[in-house]
Amino acid sequence: MSENEQQAVLPVVVIGAGPVGLAAAAHLAERGLEYVVLESGAEPAAAVRAWGHVRLFSPWRFNIDAAARRLLEASGGWSEPDLDVLPTGHELVEAYLAPLAKLPGLASRLRFGQRVTAITRVGIDRVRSAGRENVPFLLRVEGENGEYRLRAGAVIDASGTWYTPNVLGGDGLPAIGESAAGEFVTHALPDVFGTDRATFAGCRVLVAGAGHSATNTLLALAQLAEDEPETTLVWAIRGTVGQRVFGGGEADQLPARGELGSRLKTLVDAGRVELLTGFNIESVQTTAGRVTVRALDGREVTAERIVAATGFRPDHTLATELRLDLDPILGSTAALAPLIDPNEHSCGTVPPHGEAELVHPEPGYYIAGMKSYGRAPTFLMATGYEQVRSVTAFLAGDLDAAREVQLDLPETGVCSANPEDSAGGGSCCGGPVTVSIGLGTGIAGGLLATPLPVLEPATRNAACC
Template identity: 55%
Template sequence: MDMMANLPVAVIGAGPVGLAAAAHLVERGIRPLILERGESVGAALLDWGHVRVFSPWQYNIDAAARALLGHSGWTAPDMRGLPTGGEIVRDYLAPLAALPGIADNLKLGAEVTAITRQGHDKVANDGRKDAPFVIGYRDTCGEHRVLARAVIDASGTWSRPNPIGVDGLPVPGEGAACGRIAYGIPDVVGKARDSYADKRVLIIGGGHSAINVALALMELQDAAPSTEIFWALRHASVDRLLGGGLNDQLPERGALGLAAKQAMADGRLNMLAAFAVNRIEMESEGLAVDASLAGKPFSLAVDRIVVTTGFRPDLSFLGEIRIALDPAVEAPPALAPLIDPNFHSCGTVPAHGIRDLAHPEPGFTIVGSKSYGRAPTFLMATGYEQVRSVVADIAGDHVAAREVRLVLPETGVCSADVVTGSDSEGCCGGPAPANVDACCIEDADAKAKGASGCGCATGRPSVGAKATEAVRADA
């Protein structure tokens, strides 16, 4: 057991949630070992670094990470600002990764290939829970193995986009046409502009990523008027797509839906619903899409396709450890009913921590967007609360691990108690970051520097509409 206590906790992934896990480990005096497959922290965020997120900084900075950064003299961004993916990396993740305790335990370009228990395959029972984890990874120097006392998988889902087919499979011709198909959120007004300007573009998907792509293409359309935009939805209704509008507690998220709705009314977006692709064929000048529209045969000629149909977890390196996943959502069985997109569309998520994230393999947890499997409703603040609970459990602080507090914004579809005027702006620079015991930004800054606070004592304000605060204590 002494050997186990001296081993690090392996954290897979150096994105926002992975580095938050590392910060919580450092805060509790536990050495992390962070393995990131990319050549930079936040590598996945840099893929969509041009996109401005709809949640302000206050929801994008973890409490433990903020405290560590505060001791280093870090200058926090305006908590009310809406950062891009690139700004999150530059202004938050990169400074966090440079801190002592994190920088010297971070391996970039390290792709995890397998996880097992030392001396135990998946079937072996005797002494299993006392055996350290073995993590296999590869980098430019070759194959390596390291030991760890616990594993936190925060590797995300960005590298595994869903294909075009409504049955979960690539449609015939999708692979051959990959040079003209983009997955995710391409920079259509920036570095990828030449591929989309004055082209016929088909967007497939019905979430906020699709809205971002559509609005960016409309911006491109202003400068390149021959650009045509076709937006295909798998379902017939756009109500879920448009979200809470003015009732959304994250105003920028609501604005996305409202802007998309106006674009439809103006005829700038050619909406196709319900739409399903059957086949794609390469042509000399573009792509021929054979599909069905509202159940009837439909064909469309386009130059480019942008696929925003969500993501799925990479489970390939977890074959030798014991995990339990919901057969549909591919999330832990206790969490899956809370996030299943077949039943949940309002964006509210009950508080959850180690109890809902636990797997049959003691010491192993999946956190962040990967913990949600195929469900698309993940918010960064959710991941921060997850790792706070998970790390507390690893540290043996089981009371803290099971006392979960989660404050998340609602879409307004479920709640429409809009707050306007100064109440929505908050005091002393605006509301405090999520999961911080402070009444406002200045209070949080003061406490991060070791002071007692700013002294305003006005209580924590809401943002835009009523907040959802769920508390569960399972001591």
């Protein structure tokens, strides 16, 4: 057997069993390709469950991948949700992702508790050029029985960005003292009406960030303040108040998303949320159970809790021995960067794109989903589904299908998303998963806020994507 033939029978390894990773699995299954999915969590969509209390602002029709739907319908045991309903993260998992992961054809390919720590080529590093495209990929994986190596014919990294949130520092570096103040800092999308209620009730809370994650958190905290009047809110953004901050309102084709900014503006105008603009965080200092945050211009604000809703960034360290073509600004591929640049695009104005825009100089390695957007906060789950459809078509040799990318995204009502209006990298459609996004996936890759009418506490947060 030749070296090319040996590589041809190796599986495609998908990293991450979230919405986009499982969509990749569904497309690979339909194409009849060998594959395996490695998930660091103990169950499918572990990151989504971390923000499961959040309600997405996109209805089901935008959240179900076409190949996944076909496989679920063919199983005969799945009922499609009402496509006009906005699901929570938990509902997204229970009604869609968990049933998908349980399908016999997929379940046998999913491996949980498996963390990929590095990717290279068998026996060669990034420097060697001759014949590297014919050498299998080699993944180092940490599992319950220790570290092992796994060979692959191709790799689709859909691991997301939930676990790598942006820092508080306005210059992209951690603010001075930020690490030491870690016990006072919660990352985006806390469960304000559930497990995190006691953390915020009756406290002065500083929310940093100008994306949907910050908006949703502020709306939830404002609702909490009605029950806990001693709860006070400060909102710090790095830039000025512009259209980016309060969204597109009635011009947004997703009404729940457009409503978020309008409701937050009402709270600011009423004085229920103190807004600090041009607040570029320089340092964080803790004293006697409180934390003082100082801006570059010398202004200070003291609080008892901080919510860092400053967006996310990709972690490319596992691929340092691969040849990547990364945009120096966003950290996406160079070809994708101008299509998703938040200076020019909102979630709904990103043009269709697929394998051709995701390809790296390392043949067979692709980053899909929220991570593919780097630091751009314009990701929607439907975008990731089209990405993996195109990539899997290419891997199957169907070049026409790989190039025929189509994407119909709902407009936000915001012509551009100026990052200068954000306190961090503000997340539009995805959130971090520690304390992951509305969709987007990220988050993901959509995320949160208190929708009207007011729902039961467990589902008061509305989402992003």
